[in-house]
Amino acid sequence: MIAYFSNLATLVAIFGILAVTLNFMVGFAGIFSVAHAVFFGLGAYAGAQIALTVAPNPFLACAVAALIAGVLSLCLALPALRVRGEYFVAASLGLQMVALTLFSEVKSLTGGIGGLTNIPRPQIFGMEVGVLPLALLALGLLLWAIHAMANGSFGRTLKAIRDAESAAEAMGKPVAVAKALAVAFACAGAGVAGALFALHMSFVNVESFTLDQSVLVMAMVIVGGTGTLFGPLVGAVLLLSLPSALSFLTFIPPTEVGSVQQIIYGLAMTLLMVFRPAGLLGDQNKGKSHA
């Protein structure tokens, strides 16, 4: 039972990192990416390769994962600078599909469909450590950084760009740099989550980085409330405990549990958007979201 809960808590922390970083892009910078799982995946493969080939040091793995995801986030930043709205969503969908093919085909780095197995447990100075404290530490640091940025000049610049890009540009704000940095920060965060995920599961394959996963993370952000600090965390807790909650409903045949879960996700997304578009923790009185 303790193992079960510590596993769930680790996953919540990892997906919490994904959700708060995606929320940073969506809620503060107005960049609606549906390719977050791509950078999660990049981080996971990078972290796994470091642990397998260099050393199972979690800090090294996270740093390399963040670096790779952050640099490759340029693939997402470029369309974000060119287009907005529907076009950007389409571009990020395209990126997601291409990346998924690459993940399953570049077998020398990713192990293809079979994935990378036997990733060693993380060790610090020769001592084996659990992933849970590391993930909580990373999550805490990221939340602190986002909180600090949100109220600082960088966060205000991003919000200005989100609400009125031309106005922000006219005020002399460096729009391109700010957008690219926001994307790089969020994707690097997703990379860290990926490295922790790889170390926690000790096995990664392409199944964890699909469009469905991107949408799941997006659903966490939306359910909790975009642009709020803790909303995405609430969303992560709710959506990840859904499978275990469903297992108590014994009248659902076990083969259909996955589908029922997906149907609940889908319905929740649609109903929330129709009746409570700002999310559970969002400010309902603001009325307008900032797309």
Add this chain to the structure above:
Amino acid sequence: MLFVQLLLGGVQNGALYALTAAGFALIFGATKVFHVAHGSAFTLAGYVFLYGWTHNWNSLLSSLAAVAVAVAFGVGMERLVYRPIQRHEGSFFTVFVAAFGVSIVVQNLVGVFAGRGFASIDTPLSNASEVLPELFLADVFWVAILVALVMFVALTLFLSRTNAGVALRALAQNPDLLRAYGLSSSRLSMLAFALGSALVAPAAILTAMTTGLNEAVGNHVMLLSMASTIVGGVGSLRGAALAGLLLGVAESVVLVFLETQWASAASFLVLFGFILFKPSGMFGAAVAK
């Protein structure tokens, strides 16, 4: 001969993609709703036809049922999901998420009730015969091209010759002016959704006869329709249809050089390139940032 074979296969798929893309482009052009659940209409129509076929309905009846379900789904989405969201806020992303939610629900409901995995039907139409040495072609190839052509001619005539069609084009250009002339934009939006969704039904039926359907087929259809609409240029039905055809051909011809897994990545690379370098697409007006 392999190349010609793949080219013809691509044309056949492309003709069907052109139909679904034109539906998506019609809806997006007229109502400005990014109808991500468009693929779900395809899935539903295909499975209704499949149901009718396995229960020995008349094939005309099954086809009509498929069209009816697609239209009902499109209009239902407009009434129950898009309209309420636009009434209180109208952010495009809210619409996107809501529609994505619906498509997840449809995919899983179909999986639960119709079973998972590929399902297809065998008709005399889908039996391939050797027309030239090493070149196989089934009658369904001609049917697909004929259906796509007939639908386009009908749609073009409707949009240019009838009052409702002209009003739909007006809605795409200037909804405020349309209302000032006393036309109802809400009824026209419903018409756009009905027509756009009806276009996917023949494509779904023909897909059921050729490559077969699975519960996730809607995702692929949605992504391709969206890609074609953008590559073709938003606001241009012809552009969307042509881009759909081209993506279908590209997806197939690329197999000469690469393995199957790369096929869909190829079309999304094309989309990605267009968004980066020419976001207005092939025939579209320049997009506002």
